[in-house]
Amino acid sequence: MPEATPTPIKAELLRSWSLPEQGGNKSDRGTVLVVGGARQTPGAVLLAAEAALRVGAGKVQVATASDTASAVAVALPEAFVQGLPVLHSGELAVAGADRVVELAQGADVVLLGSGLGDPECADLLLTQIVPRLDNLVVLDALGTAFLTGRLDGVRHLAGRVLLTPNLTETAAMLERSEDEVGDDQLGAARAVAEATGAAVLSGGEVSYVVSPGGDAWSCDAGVPGLATAGSGDVKAGLVTGLLARGATPEQAAAWGAWAHARAGERLSQERPGFLARDVMLELPLELRRTEEPGSSS
Numbered sequence: 574m575p576e577a578t579p580t581p582i583k584a585e586l587l588r589s590w591s592l593p594e595q596g597g598n599k600s601d602r603g604t605v606l607v608v609g610g611a612r613q614t615p616g617a618v619l620l621a622a623e624a625a626l627r628v629g630a631g632k633v634q635v636a637t638a639s640d641t642a643s644a645v646a647v648a649l650p651e652a653f654v655q656g657l658p659v660l661h662s663g664e665l666a667v668a669g670a671d672r673v674v675e676l677a678q679g680a681d682v683v684l685l686g687s688g689l690g691d692p693e694c695a696d697l698l699l700t701q702i703v704p705r706l707d708n709l710v711v712l713d714a715l716g717t718a719f720l721t722g723r724l725d726g727v728r729h730l731a732g733r734v735l736l737t738p739n740l741t742e743t744a745a746m747l748e749r750s751e752d753e754v755g756d757d758q759l760g761a762a763r764a765v766a767e768a769t770g771a772a773v774l775s776g777g778e779v780s781y782v783v784s785p786g787g788d789a790w791s792c793d794a795g796v797p798g799l800a801t802a803g804s805g806d807v808k809a810g811l812v813t814g815l816l817a818r819g820a821t822p823e824q825a826a827a828w829g830a831w832a833h834a835r836a837g838e839r840l841s842q843e844r845p846g847f848l849a850r851d852v853m854l855e856l857p858l859e860l861r862r863t864e865e866p867g868s869s870s
Contacts, residue, residue: 575787582792593819602631603817606680610688612663615641617688617806624810624853630817664694670701682709684813686716687806713737713809720746724768734771735822772822780830794834796841803849808833832859
């Protein structure tokens with residue numbers, strides 16, 4: 574029976590739940606595939622992919638709008654970038670689904686959703702992708718639209734899924750009002766985890782990590798400045814990179830929530846007005862500070 578009160582995420586807890594070592598070559602540290610980014614939002618996949626690399630993923634591939642794929646490849650020369658067909662609106666077209674599934678066959682972790690802008694288009698695309706995956710999967714942002722009306726849609730990936738919704742996306746999945754979800758964010762996260770069989774990292778003023786069995790952890794670190802454009806994409810890339818290194822979904826979520834929040838706290842003191850890319854650059858340092866015994870984190 575899970576505890577009713579979530580366990581606070583602190584540095585001491587995380588040190589007892591240590592991340593896998595980063596030894597070996599780049600293939601040993603896992604391959605990540607990031608899928609998303611409409612014509613108007615190439616920065617989302619760029620932030621997510623770079624964050625995954627910076628926290629230890631060995632290789633990163635990006636599948637994004639063909640209009641912007643070349644620019645993404647130049648901005649992140651460490652990644653393989655595949656252009657996908659787009660609709661007139663700039664959203665990714667269903668015609669690219671087969672290529673995504675093909676790329677996923679060579680990946681350890683697939684991140685879906687960063688930068689998608691239309692829930693209906695996201696649902697149509699992911700309906701042709703998610704049921705065909707056999708990887709670790711992270712559904713972020715509008716990637717979670719795939720689960721609205723089909724909360725059992727990732728059951729075939731039992732134990733290998735992490736959802737990273739904000740309050741609006743959680744409300745959409747549960748088909749509840751945002752006010753209702755906001756009044757009981759932990760209860761809503763538990764409801765999503767139970768219905769989907771996935772681990773959940775629920776973002777809000779407090780971040781909650783919930784396992785499918787109902788075990789929960791909470792992180793109340795962080796600052797208002799983290800509510801900035803691209804911050805969620807950085808966090809999604811962070812947890813995806815940790816999964817590529819071998820962390821479990823719950824472990825990646827707990828470490829990710831803490832490192833992201835602590836990076837924001839540190840930046841708010843040193844550089845008010847920071848951007849999401851500044852948070853990304855702080856993440857490796859926060860992970861190291863937390864891992865080191867006697868750290869002040």
